[in-house]
Amino acid sequence: MNMVDPNAPSGEGSATQRVYKMLRHMIVTGELEPGEKLKIDSLRQRLHTGASPIREALSLLTSDNLVERLDQRGFRTAEVSAKNFEELLFLRCTLEDLALRESIANATEAWEDAIVLAHHKMQRAKEAGQATFEERHKAFHMELLANATYPILQKFCSQLYDLNIRYRYLAGNALNYQRRDVGEEHRGILEAAVARDADLASDRLLNHYKMTGAFLSGLMGSGTLVRGQARAG
């Protein structure tokens, strides 16, 4: 029997899963600021649920490096820093290079179809608002790596992607980095992947990341990004 509960339209899975996704979205998009304390009771009221799903979701986010847990002193969102951003960029370049090469090495027609499709959906979403575009953008990049037979590596890449995209959001929605010819870059990556040219595809992918990274590093240097905090140490 396939009855969908009408009382829970947005909630297909468990409450924990729902809260997890909502919180992650709120952190990634900057709705919850870096270093902000996450009080259980506030979130409970805000998300209209009990304390247990909140705690469980926060535990999951802790291991995604999006939330820090202070032993017996509750949770807070992860801090941001230029150093952290640089590490992210470095690790992404390294790990996605590995995954992409492996993906291409195992290339099949089905995978080609999948990345072409993902690319198309991303392009179509360009006019459908940034939220949709970002979603498809990640989907495209993950699809590029999906053909590698390294599930753990893929999970790492996915986590790093989320951590990185957070900086993009923190840089402000005004970040129309799409003004750069990102469409062309994506097309170039896709093309090289379809052509199964690992060196070229990897080179283009890494440049894609590094250019965005350099742009954000510039913002960070000017203090636009890391606003609320001046920590000693």
Next chain:
Amino acid sequence: MNMVDPNAPSGEGSATQRVYKMLRHMIVTGELEPGEKLKIDSLRQRLHTGASPIREALSLLTSDNLVERLDQRGFRTAEVSAKNFEELLFLRCTLEDLALRESIANATEAWEDAIVLAHHKMQRAKEAGQATFEERHKAFHMELLANATYPILQKFCSQLYDLNIRYRYLAGNALNYQRRDVGEEHRGILEAAVARDADLASDRLLNHYKMTGAFLSGLMGSGTLVRGQARAG
């Protein structure tokens, strides 16, 4: 009145932390077999605590890839497979190579002291039982990477180490791989690190892993490792 739980005489951290460490140890050492269902109530009785810390600890372990979560169907320990093991070996070689080189690039005398000390403690623990040795063994390897300014990378390495060591335990405590001249290998790695020879240190480190890996792969091929399921209460 101060009623202290007799099961927590040391009572240092939170119950969640305690349960987390206990469960992780049980999974890593194979006391909980791969794919085994983790029933909340059983664990609750077994560890003499409530359901909340259990659930929270299992959530944490999920993100460590040691436990799988089946939505609304509970938890189970992660499966093992030759493919998974190969991925672990590959990722460890790649990531630890990065971290070690960075560690050496930032080498200081304090770090030299730290790795020499960690090595010494590991050697001394050789006669103090396998449990202690394994602990020190991880400490030594992590100390080698500790001087890299890449906290996320270090976390990845630590996680991968735990996933890998699980296979060693599953291969049986009879695995006295120390019969190989592992002591000599460790000394070689340490020596190269102290000499700040990144290429040599990395080469020796990776060989160290690959030899253990090849040994375990052999066991796995013969079916010693991935056996069926013979579980007793």
Next chain:
DNA sequence: TTGTGCGGAATAATCGATATTATTTCGAAG
């Protein structure tokens, strides 16, 4: 005999409340 649908038992997920712990505030002494 086999496939399908129902119902009870088992188990997971969630909630509300309590006890424990950290933090802040207030007052008094130096």
Next chain:
DNA sequence: CTTCGAAATAATATCGATTATTCCGCACAA
């Protein structure tokens, strides 16, 4: 006026119980 300490306060961690879901066996019909 500052500093120390204890009580008040707020928040967390945990527990017990309730609710929702899944799993398994059995009856019934084709």
